[in-house]
Amino acid sequence: MADPNRLVHSLIGRKPESTALIEQALTHRSAGPVNNERLEFLGDALLGFVIAEVLLQRFPDASEGDLTRRRATLVNREALARIARTLALGDYLRLDPGALRSGGHARDSVLSDALEALIGAIYLDQGFACAKQMILRVFTDALAEVANRDAGKDPKTRLQEWLQARRRSLPEYEVIAITGEQHAQRFQVRCRLADEERSCIGDGSSRRRAEQQSAETMLTQLIEQEEA
Amino acid sequence: MADPNRLVHSLIGRKPESTALIEQALTHRSAGPVNNERLEFLGDALLGFVIAEVLLQRFPDASEGDLTRRRATLVNREALARIARTLALGDYLRLDPGALRSGGHARDSVLSDALEALIGAIYLDQGFACAKQMILRVFTDALAEVANRDAGKDPKTRLQEWLQARRRSLPEYEVIAITGEQHAQRFQVRCRLADEERSCIGDGSSRRRAEQQSAETMLTQLIEQEEA
Known part of the structure; x- marks a missing residue:
């Protein structure tokens, strides 16, 4: 196993206070009762927060749903x-010999x-500021990618x-209600996935806007379900 | 609407830099396009992280699953x-008059x-340290409660x-495998919920330990599903 202090030095520019x-x-x-599960719980939460903040800054016009998707x-x-x-994190891991032999690292x-x-x-x-810097550093490329990838793409697309990408059939959109006076109509659209009997409703001042909103809600649900 | 600066002062002991x-x-x-949805995305993530850290400190022996449940x-x-x-946050909220009349606040x-x-x-x-202090302050009672409530209760209980609490039928436990030499036996137990055809497996050095582990896994899954 490689020296973990070297790994930390490469990430934050100094050795940790506690090598342990x-x-x-x-x-x-697999390697014993003192393992990384509790630290993972903490790191997962910190990572979610730091990425939330950076996305909030980088996408000043993105909706909450859009930010959630980008983070996912x-x-x-x-x-x-x-x-x-x-x-090369695998070189630093401690696993049970059996788990290691079967390629667990x-x-x-x-x-x-x-x-x-x-x-x-x-x-x-090292505290919050240092951990945040480290996260931003290791996520630099991924953040640049997410910024470029779907720039300009609308929710339906x-x-x-x-x-x-998952070889599933395409959604169907259907206007289910038009309400309000002629000059202030509201449209309700249902977006439906035939292959899993899932649907959700979007609302907007035009059919197109209502469709986009229903697609956004659907995509958020699908991504959350996949992540769960 | 009450003065939001007063609210902030009561929470952090000073006025905010930006009242806006x-x-x-x-x-x-409902009150307009500049609303609290994006800030909610950020605050939700920060809250999840701060509570994760405080639970990690207060429950040094809790498993990751147990920490996740306590946070939920x-x-x-x-x-x-x-x-x-x-x-009294409702007194400070800005809502659309219609939403306000229907009791939205x-x-x-x-x-x-x-x-x-x-x-x-x-x-x-105000930065991380101040927001963390504010969270710990408003969560003082809730944290004390979670510490006391199920102290000592095992996963099966x-x-x-x-x-x-959900008027559902009780789980069934069944030993499905016993492996290893006499002096180092391992037990595998299946915990099964008949009413939704869900089951999961626990493992341990005694039947009781395996049952407890299967119950813990089951409870984690049920809570995650309910939260999703």
């Missing part, structure tokens, strides 16, 4: 495992959990792409 | 609305969202109480 805490963050539960793209098992691999879930635990440990060791 | 930011946190989406008891719509009411969801948005605004206005 960093070692705990790098210890999979950045903070999920696969994305975290990818970052963990660029840090290379599994997405193990890497992603360890990265979150490391974030939690650096927070406890994003929902369609999300479904196509 | 606090006013935004207290503005429901503290941070949910009803609990946040209760705290918002002790702060007293609804759990409106109060809970506004409290989260206020936490986000105080963070942006908590699962049973959770199911009973």
